[in-house]
Amino acid sequence: MSRSEVGLFRARPAAGRPPRAGNRKAPCPCHPPTERREYGSRHQDMAAIPAEWKATRAPYPITAPNRMLFNSREFILLFLPIVLSLFLWLWKQGHARTAVNSLTVASLVFYGWWNPAYVVLIGSSIVANFTLTRVMTHRTARGHRCTGILTLGLVFNLALLAYFKYASFLVDTVNMLAGTRIEWTRVTLPLAISFFTFQQISFLVDLWRRGCPSYNFERYAAYVTFFPHEIAGPIVRHHELIPQFELDPWRDGFWERMARGLTLFAIGLVKKVFFADPLAGVVDPIFADAAKTATLGAVDAWVGAVGFAWQIYFDFSAYTDMALGVALLFGYRLPINFDRPYRSTSIRELWQHWHMTLSRFLRDYLFIPLATSRWLPQPRFLGMLITMFLAGLWHGASWTFAAWGLFQGIGLATYTAIDRRFQWKLPAWLGWALTMIFWFESSPLFRSD
Incomplete structure (x- = not known):
């Protein structure tokens, strides 16, 4: 397999929705429209x-x-x-x-x-x-x-x-x-x-x-x-x-960079204070009850899973927004880490837009060498499983993190196999719904003992 064939992080636009490049929102405050956006993709480092x-x-x-x-x-x-x-x-x-x-x-x-x-x-x-x-x-x-x-x-x-x-x-x-x-x-x-x-x-x-x-x-x-x-x-x-x-x-552009940096820092601060922390107040008691009783009602289970997934997003993207904003105050541009991941219509697309600097590191230094290896059976799919299993352990040293990573790898491998075999064009709303269900279902593993 040549490197050009490796497509783990290369998404195909879903039916019913134009490609992302043609459906962009206004540029984020740290990247003027005239400049090329650097893309690369973790939840907050447990270390x-x-x-x-x-x-x-x-x-x-x-x-x-x-x-x-x-x-x-x-x-x-x-x-x-x-x-x-x-x-x-x-x-x-x-x-x-x-x-x-x-x-x-x-x-x-x-x-x-x-x-x-x-x-x-x-x-x-x-x-x-x-x-x-x-x-x-x-x-x-x-x-x-x-x-x-x-x-x-x-x-x-x-x-x-x-x-x-x-x-x-x-x-x-x-x-x-x-x-x-x-x-x-x-x-x-x-x-x-x-x-x-x-x-x-x-x-x-x-x-x-x-x-x-x-x-x-x-x-x-x-x-x-x-x-x-x-x-x-x-x-x-x-x-x-x-x-x-x-x-x-x-x-040149000193005051514009200062304004953009302060704006981006403020956006991150709002995410943290007004979204992530209040969500923690809702989610934490649910997980505490689950730890005590080992059972939850269906409503509480879904509220905990969905709320925790959003808490992760707001908390982690808040810190990276603030990091990009602070760097801009010094005149430096850091690569973007999140690009509206919860709008994704496939699990592959979600990982292209979630913690992008981690995803590109895993792609360039782990997945591509594995996927192009002559020594692995089914190197493309086994490479996905190994990469995401290790990505889970990178987030934290426990078997629940490893299980979460393996779950993501199975999802990526399954999606890739189906996409290559049948090339189905799901409606955008259906692809989004299936992706979010998969993501929300896997999120509790990130916090479980």
């Missing part, structure tokens, strides 16, 4: 959530006592004004390099606000990965393939992620299956470890595949630590952000 929040099984922080979230007073009234003012003043004075470095320092302060120990972790990860990229660049220039260095980098990053995120889960699984009592000291999951791990993996793989521009350590560190995308993404690739560090924030 970003301290352990004390996980008792609720919520896939993102509903409340965060003593933490600095985008909707916190500390961030809005203290951190953001100080960092933005200093950054703009340094650029105005002609200190471009110092301005970008001040962003790195501010990002480490933001990171350390959650837990100072996190700074050591992300700093060590950055130094190790940057060293590997320099060695790889040097050896590539001398004609070496550097597969061994890439393997070392992948093992290092995945081992780091596995230790902090999956070690306890694996030990618990072994104890359950084997009846053993292996002791394991549980560690607090560092903020956004899945995000910065994936970013650095993508950098290493891109460098190995086709080479990358030679970035200095300051720019690389600024790219990995840039605080707007630390909490909930998007997953940004090096070529989307690092070149922008050379741009003067005072360039």
